[in-house]
Amino acid sequence: xxxxxRIGRLGACLGxxxxxxxxxxxxxxxxxxxxxxxxxxLWLDDPTEPMFDQLVKEFNATHPTIKVEYQLVPxxxxxxxxxxxxxxxxGPDAGRFKDWWLGEFVKLNGLEPMAxxxxxxxxxxxxxxxxxxxxxxxAAGPVYMLPHQFITFYLYYRRDWFAQAGxxxxxxxxxxxxxxxxxxxxxxxxYGFGLRGGAGGQDQWxxxxxxxxxxxxxxxxxxxxxxxxxxxxxxxxxxxFRAHKVAPxxxxxxAYAQVLGAFQSGNTAMMAHHVGSSVLxxxxxxxxxxxxxxxxxxxxxxxATMATxxxxxxxxxxxxxxxxxxxxxxxxxxxxxxxxxxxxxxxxPVLKSVSRLPRYSExxxxxxxxxxxxxxxxxxxxxxxxxxxxxxxxxxxxxxxLGQIGSKDMLDEIAKALQR
Amino acid sequence: xxxxxxxLSPALALLVGIVAYPIGRAVWLSFHRLEILQPDLTRxxxxxxxxxxxxxxxxxxxLQNSVVWxxxxxxxxxxxxxxGAIILNRRFPGRAVVRGLALIPWATPSVLVALMWxxxxxxxxGLLNDLLVKAGILSxxxxxxxQPWSALPAVILAxxxxxxxxxxxxxxxxxxxxxxxLFEAAKIDGASAWRVxxxxxxxxxxxxxxxxxxxxxIWTANxxxxxxxxxxxxxxxxxxxxxxHAYYTAYKRLDFGYGATIAxxxxxxxxxxxxxxxxxxxxxxxxxx
Numbered sequence: 001x002x003x004x005x006r007i008g009r010l011g012a013c014l015g016x017x018x019x020x021x022x023x024x025x026x027x028x029x030x031x032x033x034x035x036x037x038x039x040x041x042l043w044l045d046d047p048t049e050p051m052f053d054q055l056v057k058e059f060n061a062t063h064p065t066i067k068v069e070y071q072l073v074p075x076x077x078x079x080x081x082x083x084x085x086x087x088x089x090x091g092p093d094a095g096r097f098k099d100w101w102l103g104e105f106v107k108l109n110g111l112e113p114m115a116x117x118x119x120x121x122x123x124x125x126x127x128x129x130x131x132x133x134x135x136x137x138x139a140a141g142p143v144y145m146l147p148h149q150f151i152t153f154y155l156y157y158r159r160d161w162f163a164q165a166g167x168x169x170x171x172x173x174x175x176x177x178x179x180x181x182x183x184x185x186x187x188x189x190x191y192g193f194g195l196r197g198g199a200g201g202q203d204q205w206x207x208x209x210x211x212x213x214x215x216x217x218x219x220x221x222x223x224x225x226x227x228x229x230x231x232x233x234x235x236x237x238x239x240x241f242r243a244h245k246v247a248p249x250x251x252x253x254x255a256y257a258q259v260l261g262a263f264q265s266g267n268t269a270m271m272a273h274h275v276g277s278s279v280l281x282x283x284x285x286x287x288x289x290x291x292x293x294x295x296x297x298x299x300x301x302x303x304a305t306m307a308t309x310x311x312x313x314x315x316x317x318x319x320x321x322x323x324x325x326x327x328x329x330x331x332x333x334x335x336x337x338x339x340x341x342x343x344x345x346x347x348x349p350v351l352k353s354v355s356r357l358p359r360y361s362e363x364x365x366x367x368x369x370x371x372x373x374x375x376x377x378x379x380x381x382x383x384x385x386x387x388x389x390x391x392x393x394x395x396x397x398x399x400x401x402l403g404q405i406g407s408k409d410m411l412d413e414i415a416k417a418l419q420r
Numbered sequence: 421x422x423x424x425x426x427x428l429s430p431a432l433a434l435l436v437g438i439v440a441y442p443i444g445r446a447v448w449l450s451f452h453r454l455e456i457l458q459p460d461l462t463r464x465x466x467x468x469x470x471x472x473x474x475x476x477x478x479x480x481x482x483l484q485n486s487v488v489w490x491x492x493x494x495x496x497x498x499x500x501x502x503x504g505a506i507i508l509n510r511r512f513p514g515r516a517v518v519r520g521l522a523l524i525p526w527a528t529p530s531v532l533v534a535l536m537w538x539x540x541x542x543x544x545x546g547l548l549n550d551l552l553v554k555a556g557i558l559s560x561x562x563x564x565x566x567q568p569w570s571a572l573p574a575v576i577l578a579x580x581x582x583x584x585x586x587x588x589x590x591x592x593x594x595x596x597x598x599x600x601x602l603f604e605a606a607k608i609d610g611a612s613a614w615r616v617x618x619x620x621x622x623x624x625x626x627x628x629x630x631x632x633x634x635x636x637x638i639w640t641a642n643x644x645x646x647x648x649x650x651x652x653x654x655x656x657x658x659x660x661x662x663x664x665h666a667y668y669t670a671y672k673r674l675d676f677g678y679g680a681t682i683a684x685x686x687x688x689x690x691x692x693x694x695x696x697x698x699x700x701x702x703x704x705x706x707x708x709x
Contacts, residue, residue: 079671079672080671083456083674086457087456087457087459104674105457108456108457108458109457109458110457187560189544189560189561197566197655198652198654199652248543248544248563249543249567250543250566251566252563252655253565253566253652253654254566258543258544261542261544262544262545267544267545386672387673387674390668390672394652394654395653395654395656395657395660398654398655398656399655399656401655402656404568420673
């Protein structure tokens, strides 16, 4: 009897506890919705920088219905990992993306066209108009990549060496070659120009190609990189190394680290790169000793350089396309973009309002870069650009620099790879 | 009969899952054009990739480079390892410390080895160039990784440096297992040091040599990290090996079918080379006995 009383009291206590618990949780909505999860991939030039983590925290705090989770992947592995993850159905909803891969992924139906979302996006009028094309396959077609950060190539030169040699900063191909020859002295291991024949050198090469008047494609999108005009410009570029010997003997395999190191350590007088290296260059050599110029042109009346865009895309396989677009369009808003461009990842902001801020408009490296945006030419959105930039250009440029093939053979190979 | 099979089934399932399936899948891929993001469009192409292989000028260069790479790496690693093992088998002060230090290259990650050697061989301010110029051996810096004749040997040098401790440790273990009385008996019979090495040491080391060189041949033939980081297969195709060509074809050109075909050809050639090598060594073993 006593035992039954105890059980009865215990049951009553549990009942009261249950009622209290239910009552305590009553103010919560009965069906509280979990935030929509957006998985985002990106690479960062300096992955130790907390800038992006802070941006994600800020977004998650101000957008309670969306939760962004991100994954950092090194750029060198980004393409491979993305392809395999998407093929396995385990890809992200959105990601940072290069214009190099646009044609390839659109051909594979891997990217979501964003025409409708972009039309409703309030920030669209603030984007530098010329840059929308970097995210499209055709000018009239839909946007697949939302422009975010871009670079244009320019020329660094040793202002102190030019002054000592009585040289003017070069504006034309002729001036450039003359200066490079005068500043080359192999006995002192000193060369006029840091030609980049190794990994990533295709951007530097394309900057000189378009500045020389060559074009990748014509207005109809037909590949013309192996046209007689392009062969001539390419021959001039190859001869910088082969005939005039104004580039270090290591040029065929020199990548960014080698070209930057040679310029910083006084082995080269000129280097073509972008704003991303401006801090490293001026820290090492002193701001007074480094000048910056647009890429010299064959015809100064027709300046040109190359631009490459790192934008953001939503993947076609995503089930959270709307939330994914909300996040990537937020990244392209004024304050997040300023935070990104002002960080160590520092590339050029695509928003006119941000580029007018004093920290960009009054910085000579940003200024020359942003001026270049008006006449810069990007890689065409062809399916083969990813392969050309990852391997085909490097192998064939090196063969041309070593004299194993001629300028025309090299460009025929590039044209074939672009059109595959 | 059923019980042993039942007991073996987990191991068999594992083997099928991690060995048989990938091989079967690669063979299947080599007969198909795979559309990686649109698998529904993948189609059977028969022997098209194998025919393309016969017309591919790059595969011929890659095959030649692979032979130079494997032979160069394995021969020099073996010779260096043998010398190292003999030295480390002798008694000298601090032997234990030296034995430990000798393992450092083997324990260093490949990426680090590649970056370290890339900078040491740098054509503008590399340590090796600096030493050679200061020693009067070179008149000016050489771009070791940018010249077709020196790029592959330079990468072989880096891999030999990394791999010598593997051979040294394996051969040292085998040397220590040889009974001392055999050496004493040979000395009592009046054998010279060279004859002792040829007729006592070497025959007893042969089983270890056989297995280590065979393993190293397989590893080296498939190993591409060092080449990819140091030269990317260049300049041109000067240091492009077969697995690197397969990787570029599959992941950079997104031609997985042709990439798998290249990989299968490598497996077949490697298997044939290993069989020939084993037969030859067994014949030699018989002659020694």
